[in-house]
Amino acid sequence: MGKKTILAVFEDPDETLYGAKHLMSKGVKIREVYSPFPIHGIDKALGVKPTRISTVAFFYGVMGVSLALLMMWYMNVQDWAMNIGGKPSFSLSQNLPAFIPVTFEITVLIAAHLMNFTFLFRSRLFPGFKSMNPDLRATDDKFVMEIVLDDNKVSADELKAMVKETKAIEINDAELKYKD
């Protein structure tokens, strides 16, 4: 069903990183690396762009500030200006100090949750979804590099010969678990 792949299995995060750098320098295209914990620097080595999720979170925060102030202005100033202790709410600017705590809380609330949802949505994480992981040991103690044959111009044997130059402990044939 899926495309033919070669799985290079490593035991050590640093060896995986060096292996990936070595293969990339030889012009091999690596589709994916699955690991039980993040390997620092592998994203750069594979040419994966930096994530923009923190920028997105900032804008969610800006949205939170605006929504919070708009809500409090409408409820406590515009629609029904409460007169508390002879100090009526005349305008947003006059009432701002008392509105700061709730503004802060709503900002954090909206920024955090929308960022989480964006992360889950963009990373295709949802209850009931299937894992793309080609080797179950990749969530335990192995680091699995997935090389798709169609991505590379050289033959499978040549690819395997290049993978052998790295510290991979196993080189296995497999298929992609998802439609490419």
Place this chain on the structure above:
Amino acid sequence: MNVESPIREPLILGNKSYHQITEDICKPIEGRANKLWYLVFTVAAICALWGVGLIAYTFGTGIGVWGLNKTVGWAWDITNFVWWVGIGHAGTLISAILLLFRQKWRMAINRSAEAMTIFAVICAAMFPAIHVGRVWVVYWFFPVPNQLGSLWVNFNSPLLWDLFAISTYFSVSLGFWYIGLIPDFATVRDRQIKPIMKKIYSVLSFGWSGNVKTWQRFEEVSLVLAGLSTPLVLSVHTIVSMDFATSIVPGWHTTIFPPYFVAGAIFSGFAMVATLLIIMRKVLNLEEYITINHLESMNKIIVVTGSIVGVAYITELVIAWYSGVQYEHYAFLNRATGPYAWAYWIMMSCNVISPQLFWSRKIRRSLVATFMLSIVVNIGMWFERFVIIVTSTHRDFLPSSWTMFYPTFVDIGIFIGTLGIFFTLFLLFSRAFPVIAIAETKSILKISGDGWKKKTEELYEKVGESEHHH
């Protein structure tokens, strides 16, 4: 590769491999619970049910079943609320603030501390809900249009700030906790043989694969959540303290409250983490992950925050004297020498004097001493809230209204009930969830693992020898 100085103690003992970490942490989930677990669980569940029953009784009969009176309108309910919220603070401190400070020792304890936060906030949030009395109109708290007219909630009120603070805190902590759990659920999923277990953990793990882009986002999301949670956790107890500080009641009307409450919250929270972890590491055989070194680090935080709390108590007394206000004078004199002096001195000795024992390295590194002191601190912090709330109100401006507060069996029962709910949830958590962050612990193995550190040490020695030869 990162290398850490051999002077630093290892954080993972016993020359572990990545696979061994998975085995050790997944074992409690896959194995059967022993008799002790069932015994403790049964006791906790009975307490929880008793508490729920008494809450139902309160709803049915009214707040009159509590020991409150016209003078003392807040007592055990708000004491328990503040105490539980405070306990929750340690979890967020460990997961957020220690992440920003790149403290590696947080890895072994953050998962269970965050679980503690969530369960403690659940217990805390029940009290404001039930102490309104008419729980069926509890939605009046929320900014919803009102059928009685267009009167909205009052955003100038700290009590409403509190609602937003607690709900944000609870839901953001829950999200932070769950995001961190996803890769570990995937680890559990991928080693299951029984189809039911596999199904459960594959739903819980959201189809996690552990690919490069997802890990990259995961790390960024964790960092941003830590950045958001840090001011959030400080804001929560600040706002809780403003429930008191913005009133005019002598003993409550105190500008020192926000930092003092936050320090006290972290203090009591770390004590609760220590209590739970000392038991958990033993019962689940995790002594090589939650080491004496971890407990010592927590004890250091306890002694610092305990001392901050002590300074705050004394500052409060001095400022009350310096204010020149006779009501302020009396409120504090009454606290220390009045009919509730016993509570005040329990608070003083448990919170200020006892944690000073942790200046001794021997006591800091003793399991028995840490366990006992952690319980002492929690008792002290409960009394702190009781002292602040009840001694400030029981003798108000009008001497003819002076009174005492006596808890009824309902007050006591609901408190015991929340302890039951807390421990029931924690015990369930310890059987079903990976209690230590598996992925994060693996990520520090090559830096802070026992076996790896020995290799580094040999390397250091070799370098030293070759320098001699030159």
